[in-house]
Amino acid sequence: MFLRTTLAVLGAAVLHAAAHASDLAAAPPAAPPAVPERIDADAWDARAAEHLLNRAGFGAGSLEVERLVASGPEAAVASLFAPQRFVDPYFLALDETLREARERARERMDAGEATIEELRDMRRRMRLDFRRRDRQQMTTYTTWWLQRMVDGDDPLRDRMTLFWTGLFTSSYREVKSSRAMIEQHQLLRGGALGSYADLLRGIARDPAMLEYLDAASNKKSSPNENFARELLELFSLGEGHYTEADVVAAARAFTGWTNRRGETVFNRRQHDGGEKSFMGVTGRLDGEDVIEIVLAQDRCAEYVAGRLLEYFEGRVPSETRVRHYASILRASDYEVRPVLEELFLDREFYSDEVVGQRIAAPVDLLVGQVRRLGIDPPVALLAAGAASVGQTLFGPPSVKGWDEGRAWITTTTIMQRGNLSGVLVGTVGSQEFLESSDLDDALEAPMMDGDGPALTERRGRGDDVVRLLGRIEDLGWRPTMHLSARAARLGARDDAGVVDAFASELLGVALSERSRAELVAFLREERAATSLPEDCWTTFDSEVEYLARRLAHLMLSMPEGQLH
Numbered sequence: 116m117f118l119r120t121t122l123a124v125l126g127a128a129v130l131h132a133a134a135h136a137s138d139l140a141a142a143p144p145a146a147p148p149a150v151p152e153r154i155d156a157d158a159w160d161a162r163a164a165e166h167l168l169n170r171a172g173f174g175a176g177s178l179e180v181e182r183l184v185a186s187g188p189e190a191a192v193a194s195l196f197a198p199q200r201f202v203d204p205y206f207l208a209l210d211e212t213l214r215e216a217r218e219r220a221r222e223r224m225d226a227g228e229a230t231i232e233e234l235r236d237m238r239r240r241m242r243l244d245f246r247r248r249d250r251q252q253m254t255t256y257t258t259w260w261l262q263r264m265v266d267g268d269d270p271l272r273d274r275m276t277l278f279w280t281g282l283f284t285s286s287y288r289e290v291k292s293s294r295a296m297i298e299q300h301q302l303l304r305g306g307a308l309g310s311y312a313d314l315l316r317g318i319a320r321d322p323a324m325l326e327y328l329d330a331a332s333n334k335k336s337s338p339n340e341n342f343a344r345e346l347l348e349l350f351s352l353g354e355g356h357y358t359e360a361d362v363v364a365a366a367r368a369f370t371g372w373t374n375r376r377g378e379t380v381f382n383r384r385q386h387d388g389g390e391k392s393f394m395g396v397t398g399r400l401d402g403e404d405v406i407e408i409v410l411a412q413d414r415c416a417e418y419v420a421g422r423l424l425e426y427f428e429g430r431v432p433s434e435t436r437v438r439h440y441a442s443i444l445r446a447s448d449y450e451v452r453p454v455l456e457e458l459f460l461d462r463e464f465y466s467d468e469v470v471g472q473r474i475a476a477p478v479d480l481l482v483g484q485v486r487r488l489g490i491d492p493p494v495a496l497l498a499a500g501a502a503s504v505g506q507t508l509f510g511p512p513s514v515k516g517w518d519e520g521r522a523w524i525t526t527t528t529i530m531q532r533g534n535l536s537g538v539l540v541g542t543v544g545s546q547e548f549l550e551s552s553d554l555d556d557a558l559e560a561p562m563m564d565g566d567g568p569a570l571t572e573r574r575g576r577g578d579d580v581v582r583l584l585g586r587i588e589d590l591g592w593r594p595t596m597h598l599s600a601r602a603a604r605l606g607a608r609d610d611a612g613v614v615d616a617f618a619s620e621l622l623g624v625a626l627s628e629r630s631r632a633e634l635v636a637f638l639r640e641e642r643a644a645t646s647l648p649e650d651c652w653t654t655f656d657s658e659v660e661y662l663a664r665r666l667a668h669l670m671l672s673m674p675e676g677q678l679h
Contacts, residue, residue, distance in 0.1 A: 117421055151439065151461040159188045162270070162625070166470045167459060169679040170427050171195055172270025174483030178619055192459045196308065196452060199269040205281035253293035257508050258494040259482040264421065264482045265494065275451070276300070277424050277478070280509075281516035283318045283350060285327040287509045295374075311419050312449035319406055328514075333373070336389035338366040345514055349408045353418045357394065364393040369402040384522070401588035403507075410449070416441040423454060429473025429520065436463075454652050471624030474523050475679045477501035480532060483679060484539055484671060487621050490594045492539065500535045504528040524677065533672035541594040542661075542668045559589045564642060593636060598663035602652045609649050612639040613663070615671055623679035630673050638666060 117465045126584055154163065164183035168175045168508060185190040266271050287296050299321050306314050318324050322399070325342070332341040343365035347357045371386030372379065387471070396408050409415055420440040424432040440454050447453045475483065481497045498508065505528060512518050537543030598617075605616040616632045618626045626634070641662055644650065651659045670676060 136494070151436075151457070151463055154188050154462045154465055155458045156187055158465065160184060162470065163188070163465045164191060165623060166596045167191060167195075168270075169479075169483065170274075170473075171455075171459060172267060172274055173268065173479060174486045174623055174679065176487055181492070188460055195271040195459070196456070199272065199478075207404060237567075249291075249293045250436060251285055253296060253509065254495075254498075254628075256293065256297050257498055260508065261478075261482070261494040261497050264478070265485055267486060271455075272304065272307045273568050274480050275455075276304040278423070279303040279307060279314065282323065282422060282424075283314065283512070284511050284514050284516045285321075285323045285509075286511055290326045292323065292326070295326060298333075299323040300509075305404060308452055308455075309450050313434055316403075317408065318404055319346070319369075319402060320372070320379045320551040322374040322379050325379060326371060330369070331373045333370050335367070335370045338363070338370055339388065340366040342366075342369055346405075346409070348568070349417060349515060351415050352412065353414070353421075356412075356414045356418070358472070360392070360395055364391040364400070365405045365613060367391055368393065368400045368405045372402055384437065395627070396461055401565045413441070413445070416444040416449070420444050420447075420454065423451070424458070426519075427458060430469065430471045439627065471678050473679060474520050474677055475623075476517065476519065476523060477504045477506040477532075479679060480537075480677065481535060484621070484622060484676075487623075488539060488594070488596060488667075490596055492594070496538070500538070502530045505507070505537070529677075532677065533668070536671035536676065537595060537668045540596075540598070540664045540667045544663050597655070597660065598667055599652055600655055602663060603655070610635045610642070613638065613652060613666070614670075617667060618675075621670060622668060622675050626670075626673075626675050630675055634666065634670060634673075637669060638662070 127603060140367075161180050161184055165180045167178065167450060169182065172287060183194075186194070250342075260273070260276075263269070279368055280300070283299075283303065285296065287293065292294055300317075302321060304316050306317070315659060328342040328345055329339050330342055333342065344362050346365065347362060348354050356568070367389070367426065368389040368391055371382045371384075373382060373385070374380075386401070388399055392407050393400055393405055394412065396404075398404070418436050421432055421437045421442075423441060424436060439460065443454050443457060444451070463469070478497075478501050485492060485497070501507070502510075506517060533536075534543050593622050601620065602613045602616050605620070607613040607616040614626075614631055618631070642651065643645075645662070647659065647662070652663075
């Protein structure tokens with residue numbers, strides 16, 4: 116009861132902390148020197164190393180933090196770019212498209228092997244079976260990617276892949292093809308640390324993107340402006356840096372580019388080969404010309420640099436800072452590695468205005484907690500948990516991607532985030548979590564049938580959740596850890612020492628004095644209620660372990676547990 120009441124009260128505190136972080140983001144910082152000052156060995160400590168691991172990856176345990184501190188800033192940053200074995204997924208099994216399956220059924224009818232009624236039934240069953248296997252493949256790939264984040268074998272690549280999927284946004288709900296979405300993801304993951312220009316050129320020909328932005332209807336007789344508009348507004352220049360005439364010209368230039376049976380093709384008969392004027396350039400321009408003209412704009416490098424800075428620092432960057440990093444991007448022909456290398460050694464990246472001031476996105480929150488706790492939950496639990504608080508991988512809410520920062524926190528999601536932390540430490544059962552969650556909307560994207568209503572409407576909420584989570588409890592999963600033993604190993608012998616040890620191990624940011632005092636008081640009161648002595652942490656019995664887990668649950672649910 117105490118824990119539930121405390122979490123409810125803390126919801127308001129988190130909202131206050133989120134508002135504070137939002138205020139910081141709204142006010143651009145003072146302009147730094149033209150060339151940022153680099154962090155030196157004297158300023159490189161556990162706080163800085165953990166910040167780098169939080170923002171360039173998905174958090175880490177204390178041993179990894181200690182390793183990075185000992186290596187120094189330059190070696191620590193260099194290790195993020197060290198060659199890693201690229202783990203190729205084992206998916207893309209659905210080579211046959213739904214249309215090809217239907218054609219195969221038609222051939223059977225033409226051969227006299229089936230009647231019209233049997234053909235219709237066959238097609239219906241084929242459609243349902245294909246959609247089921249397609250959804251299953253998308254879910255399996257999603258958990259594969261989440262497992263890469265948890266394992267931390269190539270954290271910066273996965274972090275940048277998440278960034279690119281938020282910039283070049285597509286959704287499985289609209290695309291309705293796991294193969295197309297997976298191939299798009301492999302494009303972004305393969306080039307995550309390479310050239311933005313190459314990614315922009317690739318995404319313009321990506322079948323999933325063309326499907327998502329209605330390229331099939333982009334014909335010379337009636338140009339569709341969706342892709343052209345998003346190319347300029349969201350992918351390259353930003354709102355206010357192009358004209359409506361530029362959108363019209365770009366749409367005409369991209370006519371004829373379409374997605375046919377999962378492949379991008381150019382239909383010359385549907386292409387407008389006439390003269391166009393785009394951003395000051397006039398000629399018989401096509402889509403490739405438009406992309407190169409965009410890349411030649413100074414504003415393009417500034418837009419990408421600004422998006423990178425805001426993503427990694429969690430605040431709106433100053434114009435001076437944007438211009439500096441844009442100059443690096445232009446000088447490197449849009450290679451992002453030089454930008455990231457300088458940013459991660461930039462002293463301002465480790466300033467008080469940046470460290471611990473970004474509200475963790477659901478994926479960041481859950482993967483970070485898993486890595487700090489040292490547990491290995493089914494990644495389907497993480498996928499469902501992230502969806503329940505607003506972040507469904509491969510299913511962003513709009514073409515603009517996810518709203519970051521303060522938007523992650525509401526009175527509902529803060530309680531859910533606390534419940535999820537409880538599931539991870541074993542104080543909240545997964546069934547209790549499911550009963551307290553309304554996952555219908557969150558799960559609708561991967562559950563869509565494509566040719567009919569969502570399966571959530573036909574089969575019921577319980578079946579859908581079971582499908583995604585795989586009945587976590589029935590699989591026998593429990594968090595395998597010994598938190599009280601960890602506290603003893605770290606030398607904690609009293610309430611304050613345990614709180615300090617857990618804060619160091621489990622949080623990505625430091626506890627405030629107020630939060631620390633509340634946690635110490637919590638331990639004192641709970642021990643008194645169960646007659647446990649203050650030095651109980653060396654006894655290792657189940658009652659002490661349960662108290663340790665309740666402490667971890669409460670700590671991870673506090674404002675400091677939501678920031679990184």
